[in-house]
Amino acid sequence: MTRLLHPFTALTAAVCTAVITTAAANWPLSAAVALAVAVLAARRGVAGRVLGAAAVILVPLCLSLLLLHGLFFPEGHTVLAQWGPARVTTEGLQFALELGTRTTACVLVLLLFSFTVSVPDLLSALTARRIPPQFGFVLASTLTILPAVTGRLDRIRQAQETRGMVIRGGLPARLGALRLQMVPLVLSLIDDAGSRAQALDARGFSSPGPRSSYRDIADPRAQRYFRAAALLLAGAAVAARVAASWPGRMPS
Incomplete structure (x- = not known):
């Protein structure tokens, strides 16, 4: 997200990255996106501001996800520890990890856009x-x-x-x-x-x-093509996610 980018290009890249990350629902991909955003923020000199604002949003959210799904995940079967009704399960921790990394990636992407545009x-x-x-x-x-x-x-x-x-x-x-x-x-x-x-x-x-x-913002043709391709890719990711979760295609 540099000054060479048209504002719509930066906005499209941020939104499509968040959409694709959400549709993929894969925690290694989410972690890679979050790491890439941190590197970009450091190169732009806004890492402290982006990570500080993200911490305000994500720390209480991730803690709530850990407590809710890590201790009270109804679909959990592999019990690691138990205290009365609270059960630490492998499935609950995996779900909390996936949801937490996905949310972290989306928040960081949108914050990077807001701090650099x-x-x-x-x-x-x-x-x-x-x-x-x-x-x-x-x-x-x-x-x-x-x-x-x-x-x-x-x-x-x-x-x-x-x-x-x-x-x-x-x-x-x-x-x-x-x-x-x-x-x-x-x-x-x-x-x-x-x-x-x-x-x-x-x-x-x-x-x-x-x-x-009074401001003339250049919009190169290459960036217009990039925005169209990014929107098509995001739409394809959402369509693939919907098709994969369709009741007739769910694994038995």
């Missing part, structure tokens, strides 16, 4: 394609808010610590502290989005009529 170029490209401006500005607002999530969460944690919040104990205490940090984070993001919407509306961005742009 040029928002002005993206808005100009949307305007040139006659896409409704409301969609463009909602997307642009989302992309500008995401990079600030990590820093905002750190400020919330510092503010809570200055008010006397001390994290003691093991994992349950840390999960409870994370919940106390996520609530003001979500509320602040909602308030920020409302302020941006009001500012855009006051400047006439919601008004109907023709749009013009």
Whole structure:
């Protein structure tokens, strides 16, 4: 996702990669995609920001997947350990690993796009394609808010610590502290989005009529062919996944 790429090319690559990874449902492929995204983020100089934002999203999600499927997987048969109704099964751990790596890969791909795409170029490209401006500005607002999530969460944690919040104990205490940090984070993001919407509306961005742009974004033919091929490949991956899970084709 470099500056040589048209914004639609970067967006298509990110979305199609997430779709193909989800359709494949193969944890080695998901791990390879996540590793490739980490390398690309490091080469672009945004590895710290991408991985930091991903950690905020993925750590509680992966922990919940591990607890839910690792301990209470109903289809599990190979029991490794058991504590009352909780059973650690090989099948549950495999399912949690597959779902966790798949989600990690998709989140990293989309975060890399959001941290590297040029928002002005993206808005100009949307305007040139006659896409409704409301969609463009909602997307642009989302992309500008995401990079600030990590820093905002750190400020919330510092503010809570200055008010006397001390994290003691093991994992349950840390999960409870994370919940106390996520609530003001979500509320602040909602308030920020409302302020941006009001500012855009006051400047006439919601008004109907023709749009013009002062930025000329080159769209080489090779990139247009790449986008078409990527969309076809993603569609084929989804179709293959649906065909493989069709009831008449399921193994007995």
